Amino acid sequence: MKKTTNISLLFLFLTVLLFGQENKYDSQIKIGRVKYGGGGDWYNDPSAEKNLLMFAKNNAGIDTAPGFEAVELSSDKIFSYPILFITGHGNINILDSEVRKLRAYLENGGFLYVDDDYGMDQSFRREMKKVFPDIDFVELKNEHGLYKAFYDFPKGVPKINEHDGKAPKGFGIFIEKRLIVLYTYESNPSDGWVDKEVHNIPEDKREQALRFGTNILVWCLTH
Numbered sequence: 001m002k003k004t005t006n007i008s009l010l011f012l013f014l015t016v017l018l019f020g021q022e023n024k025y026d027s028q029i030k031i032g033r034v035k036y037g038g039g040g041d042w043y044n045d046p047s048a049e050k051n052l053l054m055f056a057k058n059n060a061g062i063d064t065a066p067g068f069e070a071v072e073l074s075s076d077k078i079f080s081y082p083i084l085f086i087t088g089h090g091n092i093n094i095l096d097s098e099v100r101k102l103r104a105y106l107e108n109g110g111f112l113y114v115d116d117d118y119g120m121d122q123s124f125r126r127e128m129k130k131v132f133p134d135i136d137f138v139e140l141k142n143e144h145g146l147y148k149a150f151y152d153f154p155k156g157v158p159k160i161n162e163h164d165g166k167a168p169k170g171f172g173i174f175i176e177k178r179l180i181v182l183y184t185y186e187s188n189p190s191d192g193w194v195d196k197e198v199h200n201i202p203e204d205k206r207e208q209a210l211r212f213g214t215n216i217l218v219w220c221l222t223h
Contacts, residue, residue, distance in 0.1 A: 027063050028063050028064055028065035029053065029056075029062055029063060029064045029065065029082060029217065029221065030053075030064070030065050030067070030069055030080075030081055031049045031052070031053065031069065031081065031083050031084075031085050032069055032070075032071040032077070032078060032080075032081035032083070032084045032085065033046075033049060033068060033069060033070050033071065033084075033085050033086075034070075034071060034072075034073060034084050034085065034086045035070045035071065035072050036073070036086065036088075036092050036093065036094060037092075037093045037094075037095065038090075038091040038092045038093030038123065039090055039091045039093075040088040040089060040090040040091050040092050040120060040123070041088045041089055041090065042070075042086070042087070042088045042092075043070070043088075044087065044088055044089070044117065045087070045117075045190060045191070045193075045194040045198065046068040047068070047193075047194045047195045047198070048068075048087075048190045048193040048194045049066070049067065049068055049069075049085065049193070050066045050067050050068060051066070051193050051194065051195065051210070052193045052210060052213040052214070052217075053065065053066040053067070054066040055193075055210040055213070055214060056213070056214045056217050056218075059214065060150055060214050060217070060218060062214075062217060062218075062221070069081075071084070072098075073094065073095075073098035073101050073102050074095070074097055074098050074101060075101075076101075078101065078102070078105050078110070079105060079108075079110070081110075082110070082111065082220055082221055083110075083111045083112070083113060083216070083217065083220045084105070084110065084111070084112045084113070085112075085113050085114075085115075085190075086112065086113070086114040086115070086124070087114070087115045087116075087117045087120075087190050088117050088120055089117050089118050089119045089120060090119050090120060090123070091120070091123045092120055092123045092124050092127050093123070093127065094127045094130060094131070096130075099130045099131050102131055103131050103132070106131075106175070106180045106181065107175065107180075110180070111179075111180060111181075111182075111220040112180065112181045112182070113181075113182045113183075113184075113216055113220075114181065114182070114183045114184070115183075115184050115187075115188060115189060115190040116183070116184065116185050116186070116187075116188065117188060117190065117191070118161075118163055118188070121185060124183070125137070128173065128181070132173060135173055135174070135175070136173075137171040137172065137173060137181075137183060138171065138172055138173075138174070139169055139170070139171055139172075140156065140170040140171065140172050140179075140182075141156075142154060142155060142156040144156075144170075144172075145219065145223075146170075146179065146182070146215055146216065146219040147170075147215065148215075149215040149216075149218040149219040149222070150211075150214050150215050150218040151211040151212070151214065151215055153211075153212060153215065156168070156169075156170055157169060157170040157184050157187045157189070157212070158187065158189065158205070158208040158209065158212055159186075159187060160187055160188050160189050160191055160192040160201065160205050160208065160209045161187070161188035161191045161192075161199075161201075163186050163188065164186065166186040167186065168184065168185070168186050168187035169184070169185045169186060169187070170182060170183070170184050170185075170187075171183040171184075171185065178223065179219070179223065182216060189208075189209040189212050189213055190209070190213075191209070192205055192206045192208065192209020192210065193206075193209055193210060193213055
């Protein structure tokens with residue numbers, strides 16, 4: 001089941017309210033792909049965001065600007081994105097100056113989605129402890145609102161990529177009950193967003209992945 005809401009207009013209101021009028025926004029929703037250090041392939045599968053934003057535009061009525069946009073955490077440009085996205089394999093390293101900027105972004109209304117593309121779990125958790133030393137990840141219950149923000153996922157995060165064959169999980173970091181970081185593990189929805197010939201994900205799983213990504217966008221833009 002899917003729901004309807006005027007997300008783009010709500011986004012315009014929220015960006016002015018949360019970030020101030022000095023930042024210039026347009027009505028089109030974009031995703032900022034975080035360019036991080038440490039050797040991990042932050043740039044992999046660049047068609048993912050384009051396809052997700054196009055799907056959300058066509059199926060959820062969100063006014064998006066489909067495309068791939070890289071952004072460094074040291075840049076003030078991060079504040080022009082309602083959502084930042086991190087994925088890749090291997091090591092992640094966030095510099096102290098980037099830690100401060102990311103924390104400010106998240107504390108002032110921003111949202112971070114991180115998808116483990118296999119092998120980044122340990123380093124990502126380590127780096128997030130730099131950002132929020134006193135806050136731990138908690139596993140989202142299947143009843144969490146994100147799982148029914150537009151499409152219904154009664155079992156929580158869908159299993160898109162086998163990885164180690166473990167159950168898919170969604171973890172979050174919260175500030176005063178607001179979900180500010182979503183982390184998917186043993187699931188890899190973003191593999192299902194990319195052009196179909198890249199990973200040969202079955203069409204039904206690609207549809208699940210795109211629907212789940214749409215839920216992330218809707219949740220981000222309405223909370």
